[in-house]
Amino acid sequence: MSRDPLEELLETLRCLPGVGARTSQRMAMHLLERDRQGGRRLADALATAMRDIRRCQRCRNFTADELCRVCSNPQRSDNIVCVVESPADVLAIEAATGFQGRYFVLLGRLSPLDGIGPEELGLDLLERRLGNEPIEELIIATNTTVEGEATAYYLQEMAKRHGVGISRLAQGVPLGGELEHTDRSTLAHAFASRLPLRD
Amino acid sequence: MSRDPLEELLETLRCLPGVGARTSQRMAMHLLERDRQGGRRLADALATAMRDIRRCQRCRNFTADELCRVCSNPQRSDNIVCVVESPADVLAIEAATGFQGRYFVLLGRLSPLDGIGPEELGLDLLERRLGNEPIEELIIATNTTVEGEATAYYLQEMAKRHGVGISRLAQGVPLGGELEHTDRSTLAHAFASRLPLRD
Numbered sequence: 001m002s003r004d005p006l007e008e009l010l011e012t013l014r015c016l017p018g019v020g021a022r023t024s025q026r027m028a029m030h031l032l033e034r035d036r037q038g039g040r041r042l043a044d045a046l047a048t049a050m051r052d053i054r055r056c057q058r059c060r061n062f063t064a065d066e067l068c069r070v071c072s073n074p075q076r077s078d079n080i081v082c083v084v085e086s087p088a089d090v091l092a093i094e095a096a097t098g099f100q101g102r103y104f105v106l107l108g109r110l111s112p113l114d115g116i117g118p119e120e121l122g123l124d125l126l127e128r129r130l131g132n133e134p135i136e137e138l139i140i141a142t143n144t145t146v147e148g149e150a151t152a153y154y155l156q157e158m159a160k161r162h163g164v165g166i167s168r169l170a171q172g173v174p175l176g177g178e179l180e181h182t183d184r185s186t187l188a189h190a191f192a193s194r195l196p197l198r199d
Numbered sequence: 200m201s202r203d204p205l206e207e208l209l210e211t212l213r214c215l216p217g218v219g220a221r222t223s224q225r226m227a228m229h230l231l232e233r234d235r236q237g238g239r240r241l242a243d244a245l246a247t248a249m250r251d252i253r254r255c256q257r258c259r260n261f262t263a264d265e266l267c268r269v270c271s272n273p274q275r276s277d278n279i280v281c282v283v284e285s286p287a288d289v290l291a292i293e294a295a296t297g298f299q300g301r302y303f304v305l306l307g308r309l310s311p312l313d314g315i316g317p318e319e320l321g322l323d324l325l326e327r328r329l330g331n332e333p334i335e336e337l338i339i340a341t342n343t344t345v346e347g348e349a350t351a352y353y354l355q356e357m358a359k360r361h362g363v364g365i366s367r368l369a370q371g372v373p374l375g376g377e378l379e380h381t382d383r384s385t386l387a388h389a390f391a392s393r394l395p396l397r398d
Contacts, residue, residue: 015237038214
């Protein structure tokens with residue numbers, strides 16, 4: 001006998017991050033009672049995405065084609081490449097900034113203890129791009145964690161070998177944040193890196 | 200040109216209740232990066248559930264068969280029927296209590312202004328059951344909202360006509376709750392309905 005479809009749905013919804021028993025139940029009831037059309041569309045979208053989405057050949061971001069939308073866009077500049085850890089970082093930068101260059105998605109960060117070295121992050125591919133493409137600036141936008149910083153250092157050395165300029169996202173107090181609630185190391189860094197104001 | 204599968208996934212995930220742009224993105228990235236197998240299984244479960252799940256012929260709960268698991272279980276008592284508003288209420292009662300009777304799921308509550316009358320709630324089906332089945336007690340477990348109370352009153356009158364006993368879930372201060380944080384009307388009701396303690 002096969003499993004009950006409702007039980008199967010309640011259980012599989014829990015593979016979504018942040019979804020426990022209660023949320024799973026709320027989601028299933030909502031779709032069954034009020035949005036079967038949406039449920040069917042979600043089933044199709046999930047099946048298609050899981051089957052078709054793969055890595056862009058050039059920047060390793062998610063795409064259903066050989067090249068992602070950014071890499072295949074002839075309007076964007078080939079002279080500047082932003083290196084990020086994950087596809088979510090690309091979405092965040094696209095949504096927040098007017099960046100018009102290309103990306104490189106590491107899909108992780110250097111972490112030798114977990115067996116993640118330069119090859120797992122596709123850094124050989126990035127090195128080839130630094131050699132073959134007219135890249136003038138590499139923006140390093142890895143996270144500011146220990147592994148992210150180690151990865152940034154590695155990228156910096158690589159860019160230097162190819163004579164490519166390097167920049168790093170500014171670090172400091174977040175905009176709209178209150179000093180009182182800023183964590184100690186961010187505050188210490190921002191204080192030490194204070195900038196003189198011009199008249 | 201068809202839509203980008205990633206964009207389609209990000210958008211359709213938002214048909215889930217409580218899922219906005221950020222959560223949708225987190226869910227999509229999680230499935231794509233770390234749990235494609237789970238994503239495929241969820242797609243299948245959703246498609247099956249949306250296609251196969253319908254109403255139980257006897258109690259109107261969700262099921263993939265003609266009768267739901269409770270109705271088709273010969274071990275459960277036919278003498279006692281619990282009336283609830285939604286399938287989620289059945290799950291809650293099954294999880295919390297040792298109830299061994301049958302259910303009737305209204306899938307709503309009386310709300311004449313919204314065009315929801317006795318027929319929309321399948322109350323003709325319940326009336327037939329009251330006439331044909333050996334029901335001795337009807338437990339009214341509608342919500343304690345205005346519409347829920349109106350529905351409860353209607354059910355009460357119906358049960359009386361068939362000479363069937365009626366009960367209603369006890370109302371009062373929730374267990375483990377603090378008086379200080381109990382809402383005023385609950386506290387007033389619990390106070391007025393206080394029970395004498397026996398030695």
